[in-house]
Amino acid sequence: NVVHEATGTGTGVLGDTKSLNTYAYNNTYYLFDTTKPMNGVIETFDNYGGQYSSLPGYYVTDSGNTFYSERQKAAVDAHYYAGEVFDYYYDTFNRVSYDNNGSDIRSTVHYGSNYNNAAWTGNQMIYGDGDGSTFTYLSGADDIVAHELTHAVTDTTAGLIYENQSGALNESFSDVFGYFVDSEDWLMGEDVYTPGVSGDALRSLSNPNAYNQPDHMNEYQNLPNTEAGDWGGVHINSGIPNKAAYYTINSLGISKAQQIYYRALTVYLTPSSNFQSAKAALQQSAQDLYGSSAKSAVTQAWSNVGL
Numbered sequence: 378n379v380v381h382e383a384t385g386t387g388t389g390v391l392g393d394t395k396s397l398n399t400y401a402y403n404n405t406y407y408l409f410d411t412t413k414p415m416n417g418v419i420e421t422f423d424n425y426g427g428q429y430s431s432l433p434g435y436y437v438t439d440s441g442n443t444f445y446s447e448r449q450k451a452a453v454d455a456h457y458y459a460g461e462v463f464d465y466y467y468d469t470f471n472r473v474s475y476d477n478n479g480s481d482i483r484s485t486v487h488y489g490s491n492y493n494n495a496a497w498t499g500n501q502m503i504y505g506d507g508d509g510s511t512f513t514y515l516s517g518a519d520d521i522v523a524h525e526l527t528h529a530v531t532d533t534t535a536g537l538i539y540e541n542q543s544g545a546l547n548e549s550f551s552d553v554f555g556y557f558v559d560s561e562d563w564l565m566g567e568d569v570y571t572p573g574v575s576g577d578a579l580r581s582l583s584n585p586n587a588y589n590q591p592d593h594m595n596e597y598q599n600l601p602n603t604e605a606g607d608w609g610g611v612h613i614n615s616g617i618p619n620k621a622a623y624y625t626i627n628s629l630g631i632s633k634a635q636q637i638y639y640r641a642l643t644v645y646l647t648p649s650s651n652f653q654s655a656k657a658a659l660q661q662s663a664q665d666l667y668g669s670s671a672k673s674a675v676t677q678a679w680s681n682v683g684l
């Protein structure tokens with residue numbers, strides 16, 4: 378049984394055709410991408426809503442290397458976009474996988490039952506199907522895939538504690554790198570959110586208020602550090618650093634902003650960093666990389682949001 382790399386094709390969640398890095402073994406093809414450096418593989422699973430197994434579930438395979446079925450759409454995009462995010466971090470920052478050590482990137486689709494969410498579990502990505510009204514298959518949005526994989530980057534670098542201000546920063550960095558990967562709009566999750574409604578999204582970096590997020594410190598929501606309180610509102614208060622990122626990107630441009638954000642995340646931020654120390658980390662990163670004019674752009678961005 379010859380074992381070797383192959384190139385397949387698939388239909389994504391939005392009906393688009395894309396080529397896939399697959400692996401041929403025993404006369405079938407696996408969503409198993411071995412083309413990346415340092416032997417890190419990108420592998421995609423289906424756990425059938427947990428009916429037959431917990432995580433990760435079963436490899437997604439196809440005997441013809443043609444992943445065109447309805448059920449395969451979520452896996453096609455989870456696999457393809459994981460590869461796209463790997464390439465983004467490698468090409469932009471020379472980072473090899475989320476831990477810069479070539480770790481395998483594992484995704485499971487069809488997680489749960491009509492599950493309107495996605496997550497980085499600490500070991501892998503999981504994607505729900507959505508209920509078809511609030512969401513469709515969540516792996517169909519490259520900004521969501523980038524958001525989840527950036528949680529893994531954050532966990533292996535700054536380690537921002539997932540509660541209160543450090544948690545809102547954790548959230549914001551995932552949204553901001555989601556923007557850097559999907560920079561055609563300022564929206565998060567728009568490709569899979571409310572499939573029956575066009576133009577809306579889960580969040581907006583340019584206008585957090587549009588989706589009930591604060592965009593200024595005077596709107597900071599003091600919520601309980603409980604699951605019901607979204608751990609102190611990490612998905613709510615992220616609107617404030619998200620808006621600061623919007624201002625920073627508008628004044629410096631994406632190519633400088635992404636290097637400043639990456640340097641802050643990997644060099645200066647720590648698990649307990651709060652908004653004030655994030656401003657300082659970004660100011661310092663801007664100064665280090667591009668000098669005082671870049672630093673003052675960061676200063677202005679954060680003062681616009683009340684910091």
Ligand SMILES: O=C(O)[C@H](CCc1ccccc1)CC1(C(=O)N[C@@H](Cc2c[nH]c3ccccc23)C(=O)O)CCCC1
Pocket residue numbers: 493494495496497521524525528548566579607612
């Ligand atoms: O990665 C994250 O921060 C979110 C992870 C949520 C989660 C946490 C712990 C266990 C399971 C799931 C998932 C995403 C998120 O922002 N979820 C928000 C918004 C949301 C999505 N689906 C929902 C359903 C109900 C309520 C809120 C939501 C949340 O969980 O708050 C990120 C991009 C898209 C989905």
Ligand SMILES: [Ca+2]
Pocket residue numbers: 520559562563564565566567
């Ligand atoms: Ca987007």
Ligand SMILES: [Zn+2]
Pocket residue numbers: 524528547548551
């Ligand atoms: Zn998140």
